[in-house]
Amino acid sequence: MITRRHHLAVLAAATVAAGSALAQSDTVKIGVILPMTGQQASTGKQIDAAIKLWLAQNGNKVAGKKVEVIVKDDAGVADTSRRLAQELVVNDKVVALAGFGLTPIALATAPIATQSKTPMVVMAAATSSITEASPYIVRTSFTLPQAAVAMGEWAPKNGIKKVVTLVADYGPGNDAEKYFADRMQLNGAQVLEKLRTPLRAPDFAPVLQKARDAKPDAIFVFLPSGQGAQFMKQFAERGLDKAGIKLIATGDVTDDDQLADMGDVALGVVNAHHYSAAHPSAMNKKFVAEFQALNKFRPNFMAMGGWDGMRVIVNALNTTK
Numbered sequence: 001m002i003t004r005r006h007h008l009a010v011l012a013a014a015t016v017a018a019g020s021a022l023a024q025s026d027t028v029k030i031g032v033i034l035p036m037t038g039q040q041a042s043t044g045k046q047i048d049a050a051i052k053l054w055l056a057q058n059g060n061k062v063a064g065k066k067v068e069v070i071v072k073d074d075a076g077v078a079d080t081s082r083r084l085a086q087e088l089v090v091n092d093k094v095v096a097l098a099g100f101g102l103t104p105i106a107l108a109t110a111p112i113a114t115q116s117k118t119p120m121v122v123m124a125a126a127t128s129s130i131t132e133a134s135p136y137i138v139r140t141s142f143t144l145p146q147a148a149v150a151m152g153e154w155a156p157k158n159g160i161k162k163v164v165t166l167v168a169d170y171g172p173g174n175d176a177e178k179y180f181a182d183r184m185q186l187n188g189a190q191v192l193e194k195l196r197t198p199l200r201a202p203d204f205a206p207v208l209q210k211a212r213d214a215k216p217d218a219i220f221v222f223l224p225s226g227q228g229a230q231f232m233k234q235f236a237e238r239g240l241d242k243a244g245i246k247l248i249a250t251g252d253v254t255d256d257d258q259l260a261d262m263g264d265v266a267l268g269v270v271n272a273h274h275y276s277a278a279h280p281s282a283m284n285k286k287f288v289a290e291f292q293a294l295n296k297f298r299p300n301f302m303a304m305g306g307w308d309g310m311r312v313i314v315n316a317l318n319t320t321k
């Protein structure tokens with residue numbers, strides 16, 4: 001309790017100091033915390049590239065001041081993210097925190113945003129409850145129910161009456177499983193089995209065998225960005241495609257960052273998502289072309305969340321001066 005009170009006092013003092021430092025300084029700092037290394041490194045790479053693209057397109061001035069983006073690597077570890085957020089608020093006096101590649105990270109850092117009254121822009125993490133973790137949070141990514149309900153609506157109307165679900169065993173997986181299964185059942189379909197794999201270092205072989213044995217029409221899958229290619233490889237190796245089991249998913253699995261390396265197993269997969277690099281709007285075509293002019297990889301939905309998040313932060317700073 002003493003530690004916590006001390007911690008609150010430090011943050012409160014820092015916030016007052018940040019206010020006066022900001023008024024005097026000709027630079028505004030934005031603290032971006034991302035998994036640049038570790039299992040979720042593709043999320044960090046995508047968002048970092050998108051932020052750089054946004055600055056290249058729009059310049060780094062806001063309300064007459066220079067924007068400085070400080071990127072910190074949390075390696076996908078919640079305790080690290082929380083500590084980095086504290087340092088960014090207290091030492092660097094950032095005006096906003098942004099990034100957050102995984103749900104546990106966003107949830108662990110939310111109290112820092114609340115205690116220091118620092119806006120926190122969640123560009124990636126997608127469990128629906130995250131925006132309720134602090135009144136200072138706004139999100140520019142998505143929620144799993146948005147994608148899962150669309151699949152649960154589509155599948156029974158397209159001949160899929162019996163399914164097995166497979167999700168990563170944490171917040172967004174719980175959301176995907178629940179909202180997909182509820183919508184399937186509402187539409188008269190049957191969920192034969194609900195399977196889960198751990199977030200860290202998952203092995204898909206045993207669950208794919210179980211899914212195959214259940215003889216469903218389809219398997220519905222959610223895995224966080226970065227795990228899709230390995231999953232698809234094992235899906236084909238275990239012969240589920242040959243057994244006539246259709247693969248339906250959220251777009252996290254057929255991630256644009258990895259899609260080109262997945263091979264023919266990806267053909268015929270049906271997913272629902274809020275973003276695709278192939279979306280043919282003029283705005284997205286421009287986004288993809290300019291992103292690829294700066295990077296050797298294709299933008300995915302994480303890049304979109306990072307680009308939108310940067311826009312939200314800079315617009316807010318312009319509005320509030």
Ligand code: DHB
Pocket residue numbers: 043101102103104124125126127172223224225226252
């Ligand atoms: C989360 C992470 C992802 O990489 C993703 O694709 C969806 C959700 C998350 O941890 O919230």
